[in-house]
Amino acid sequence: MKVLTLNFLTCAVKACKSSSASFPLHPKDCELVSDTIEANPALIYNVLPRVDWAALITTASEVNPLPLSSVSPSPSSHLPFPPPNQIQVPHKRMETDKTNKESREQLGFPTLPAQPPTKEELEADEKMMGELHTLLLETQISEGMLRCGNCGHEYRVKEGIANFLLPNHLV
């Protein structure tokens, strides 16, 4: 599943729906895979207006290879990390034309600005365009867990497929 999918999902537990802590789900011990996708600026421009940017920042920070302890907590508490323009994460672009399996230590995520870039800004900033391309279109979660910040339930991701079926006691 593409990392971007997390922007459209929440915890499946009914009681969590009303809690803002149930979104986004938090990736845990995730193994990432990068697909090579042809540049598609229209897709980036047109998905940005519908992306929950704060949630995307959270997701990008949580799937990145930096140990979370090296990131100080944010005063606004909603975002589990400081103003994003202060985080420098090594960034590695996948160049091969086959799907690559990379351990989480090898994939890095870009620094996202605090606000979503406008189309004009993206047109002028090839680097950011490339980074968003990698994050939004190329990166998949292949293995790991997705944890709800409200109830703590963890959903398993296996072979790129997240399982949202709840055990009977949570239905």
Next chain:
Amino acid sequence: MLPTPSTSHVEFERVYEPAEDSYLLLDTLSSESEKAFLQHRFNNASVQSSPSPLVVEIGTGSGVVLSFIDAHAEIIFGRSDVFTAGVDVNIHACKATIQTVRVAEKEQAMESKSHGFYLGNMVGDLATALRVGEVDVLVFNPPYVPTPDLPTVLPKETRDSFEADSHLLSLSYAGGEDGMEVTNRLLDSLPQILGEKGCAYILLCAQNKPEIVKDHIRKWGDGWTAETVGNSGKKGGWEKLQIVRIWRISPGSAIQ
């Protein structure tokens, strides 16, 4: 007619095989009237920038419907920047769908044609894991056959693989009372799941009492309405099928 995606790789012992109902969805979604409706709604040139629509299919089975929408996004929506995602209660159906989409996208690419952007498939119970207000187009070919009982959603714990497979297949067709028990649960969640411009295409058979279902939806208020936008023809037999489109008429707009 647009080509139907290949599903020759799918194990039909435990994943629903594309049938008349699946093909009716393909025909309806690619009909002139539905293309016009979807393009008016999601590719309106009078709006300067319109965000990429998100299409979610519940119960993807072999993936024939979702891969069709993904492969032919540009023809159906008038734009190829369309996001697609699938949910199925059956893990094997999810795996099958991933493969079916991959094959269909590859075929499009080989002919230098565009396709949508597939996010992936999730195992889930209907729309329970979807965030509120995100889905633009929801497609559902439900378990619509009336049955005395409903199978449990969780996989059957059994060593007998035939029994396990039969249980998974039963989830694809067994609909309980009037064949509507699962569909009703999905319908109840629609006003939350669909975005402001969101619409749903749901397949019903004659025994589901489609006229009553549509009347019920029209009573939701808030502009919600439902119409039959495709059917399998006026022939006898209990499995006469139709596709019902459910959408919200926004206040002040004409018809759509």
